Amino acid sequence: MSNKTEPLGVCPECETELQSHQTLIEYETTEGDTGRFVDCYSCGEVVKPE
Template sequence: MASNNQAGALGSCPICGAAVQTQHEIIQYSTTAGELGRWAECPGCGEAVDPSSDTPNGS
């Protein structure tokens, strides 16, 4: 699990709309385009989500 001591919003859950904060982050990764990707556990519904995505599957 990624260690993250910074507070802040990653975005919102595409499933339930809850705010997802940095402390909910599960993983960070680099995309093939060199961009930072993140997945986090939603505090509202408990699902692993891409908080920067508007779609439930993170695409």
């Protein structure tokens, strides 16, 4: 297993880059994509990365 973190996008609230290790919930969308809810350490919100 790698120790590297993967960027997932940015927080829609504070625009901080979000990393894969911040993922709280991962799910499959109806389109077959992977969706995530992520804990933003900067603003303290649970967000969907953009």
